[in-house]
Amino acid sequence: MLKLDNVTKVYRTGAFGGGSTTAVGGVSFEVGPGEVVSLIGESGSGKSTLGRMILGLTPVTSGSITWNGTAVRPAKSYYREVQGVFQDPFSTFNPVFKADRVFRMIKEVYFPEVPPAEWAERVRASLADVRLNPAQILGKFPHQLSGGQLQRLLIARALLLDIKLLVADEITSMLDASTRIDVLNLLAELKGRGLGVLYITHDLSLGTYLAERTIVLRRGTVAEMGPTETVFTGP
Numbered sequence: 001m002l003k004l005d006n007v008t009k010v011y012r013t014g015a016f017g018g019g020s021t022t023a024v025g026g027v028s029f030e031v032g033p034g035e036v037v038s039l040i041g042e043s044g045s046g047k048s049t050l051g052r053m054i055l056g057l058t059p060v061t062s063g064s065i066t067w068n069g070t071a072v073r074p075a076k077s078y079y080r081e082v083q084g085v086f087q088d089p090f091s092t093f094n095p096v097f098k099a100d101r102v103f104r105m106i107k108e109v110y111f112p113e114v115p116p117a118e119w120a121e122r123v124r125a126s127l128a129d130v131r132l133n134p135a136q137i138l139g140k141f142p143h144q145l146s147g148g149q150l151q152r153l154l155i156a157r158a159l160l161l162d163i164k165l166l167v168a169d170e171i172t173s174m175l176d177a178s179t180r181i182d183v184l185n186l187l188a189e190l191k192g193r194g195l196g197v198l199y200i201t202h203d204l205s206l207g208t209y210l211a212e213r214t215i216v217l218r219r220g221t222v223a224e225m226g227p228t229e230t231v232f233t234g235p
């Protein structure tokens with residue numbers, strides 16, 4: 001379970017300790033096993049800062065973020081269970097390397113002992129999970145693939161790790177409408193298989209599609225939180 005307790009992030013801005021921005025101010029919530037929660041807020045409300053802190057990529061100023069009771073940190077043991085996918089899939093890939101290099105890096109870091117033939121089979125299975133045809137993907141450079149294919153590739157990479165929670169930060173905002181539906185359908189299918197998802201978006205309609213629970217962020221604080229249908233219909 002992911003647990004945020006009174007999490008605050010203050011960015012120091014300007015020279016000589018001049019100014020500061022409270023991007024996140026005292027946020028607490030939990031995401032239970034297999035739960036799909038959407039985190040919704042306007043631009044600048046602190047969503048990405050929260051997403052990065054949850055993934056251990058930005059330190060919290062105060063408060064705590066724990067995964068199954070342990071403070072999150074950017075470590076293999078954590079990324080085995082919790083993975084992030086972000087808005088711009090192209091920025092995740094180095095354009096000079098073929099896209100399947102993302103799998104090779106996962107193998108080197110996490111599964112050096114798995115024999116090559118078995119690894120190839122696992123990659124094939126995870127591509128099938130996201131409905132990508134290996135023959136159309138492996139061996140291609142990232143610019144030869146679409147944004148939707150790359151997002152699905154990044155989800156496939158996460159699935160190789162047997163993750164328990166996917167932190168999806170605006171993952172469909174750069175996709176065209178039909179690809180967006182494909183990716184949302186994929187998340188719905190993964191949810192059916194027990195994957196937890198924290199779905200971060202500025203788009204109300206996308207958030208409600210998947211999540212049983214919704215958290216509305218406003219200027220770095222939780223403005224509303226509850227079952228998705230009550231958050232949107234009010235008291």
Ligand code: ADP
Nearest residue numbers: 011021023041042043044045046047048049050
């Ligand atoms: P959102 O993802 O909801 O658009 P962000 O987390 O990106 O919100 O930003 C929240 C606030 O923190 C904004 O006021 C933004 O300008 C500020 N902010 C974000 N990142 C930084 C940073 N690295 N340094 C200073 N201020 C930042």
Ligand code: ADP
Nearest residue numbers: 073074075076077078079080083084105106109
């Ligand atoms: P530990 O302390 O558990 O051994 P490390 O901090 O040494 O973990 O290892 C971090 C490793 O995780 C790095 O080698 C890096 O390649 C890998 N890593 C970092 N970010 C990600 C990510 N988003 N997905 C998968 N692996 C990652």
